Amino acid sequence: MLPLYACDTNRRNAEEGGDTPADTTATRQQQGSALEAFGIQLWTVKEHMAKDPRETLRQLASYGYTQIESFEGQQGMFWGMSNREFKSYMDELNMALVASHCNVKEGLEAKAAQAAEIGMAYLIDPYEGAQKSLDDYRRMADRFNQYGEICRKNGLRFAYHNHEYTFVEQEGQIPQNILLENTDPALVDFELDMYWIGVGGMDAAQHLQEHKGRYKLGHVKDRLRDAAPDEKNASTELGTGSVNYSSLLAQAKASGMEYFFVEQERFDAGTSLQSSEKNAAFMKSLRI
Numbered sequence: 001m002l003p004l005y006a007c008d009t010n011r012r013n014a015e016e017g018g019d020t021p022a023d024t025t026a027t028r029q030q031q032g033s034a035l036e037a038f039g040i041q042l043w044t045v046k047e048h049m050a051k052d053p054r055e056t057l058r059q060l061a062s063y064g065y066t067q068i069e070s071f072e073g074q075q076g077m078f079w080g081m082s083n084r085e086f087k088s089y090m091d092e093l094n095m096a097l098v099a100s101h102c103n104v105k106e107g108l109e110a111k112a113a114q115a116a117e118i119g120m121a122y123l124i125d126p127y128e129g130a131q132k133s134l135d136d137y138r139r140m141a142d143r144f145n146q147y148g149e150i151c152r153k154n155g156l157r158f159a160y161h162n163h164e165y166t167f168v169e170q171e172g173q174i175p176q177n178i179l180l181e182n183t184d185p186a187l188v189d190f191e192l193d194m195y196w197i198g199v200g201g202m203d204a205a206q207h208l209q210e211h212k213g214r215y216k217l218g219h220v221k222d223r224l225r226d227a228a229p230d231e232k233n234a235s236t237e238l239g240t241g242s243v244n245y246s247s248l249l250a251q252a253k254a255s256g257m258e259y260f261f262v263e264q265e266r267f268d269a270g271t272s273l274q275s276s277e278k279n280a281a282f283m284k285s286l287r288i
Helices: 009-015 021-028 042-051 053-063 083-092 108-117 134-154 175-181 204-210 245-254 272-285
Strands: 039-041 067-071 096-101 122-125 157-161 188-193 215-220 259-262
Touching (some): 039 042, 039 096, 039 259, 039 272, 042 067, 042 272, 067 259, 083 096, 083 108, 108 122, 108 134, 122 134, 122 215, 134 157, 134 188, 157 215, 204 245, 215 245, 259 272
Parallel strands (some): 039 067
């Protein structure tokens, strides 16, 4: 099964001298409706956040981001502020801290209480690493159910963010499906990284359709058109790569996705803030 970016008609049309990506994007954007809200994963601007979190957040708000997904770095999920201080600053910027990636293996009870206190919706496990067997993935699912119960009793949700390895066939099965089948939907949601599923060789739109209601959050990240299939560090600015997000986000929304977070990890044409501004403009212009 080819990933969505591998069968992007925009790329084929451009190579054959037909509509350019800009032409076809403009045509698509005349149809459908705009996203009601979108956010950004702060990993995208981690260097700026480390130097001046308040100014970086102010800049992101000025670009049009209204939602934030944080991560637990050296300064914690709240970037050196208390949870209430961070929430207060978000309110000043008319932004919402929806979720955070964090180390769920240590102090999850306390982290869940802090997150719930300021109205966050999710704590997310960002990475587990490839497992040696499907039984290891089943044990991972059991842990996710336990994390989900801790979050539930504190008043928020738990989710898992994928990389490519859970979409690479192992022992004749797709590990991500093992996780989906062995977790309780009442306790565990999933965040689909729409870049990494493609690197793993799966079609994101089809997977979303097959698992409606399980993916409540998503990472919106484009892929360089000329990237080799096995190239992992190939993200680029939205609208310049090979992922047809007008189509993919329409399917994501129809399948129950509620939160859309821009993410970019490679910057070939400027700073991460400059790319984030362009990505916000793309998200605002998108029609699905």
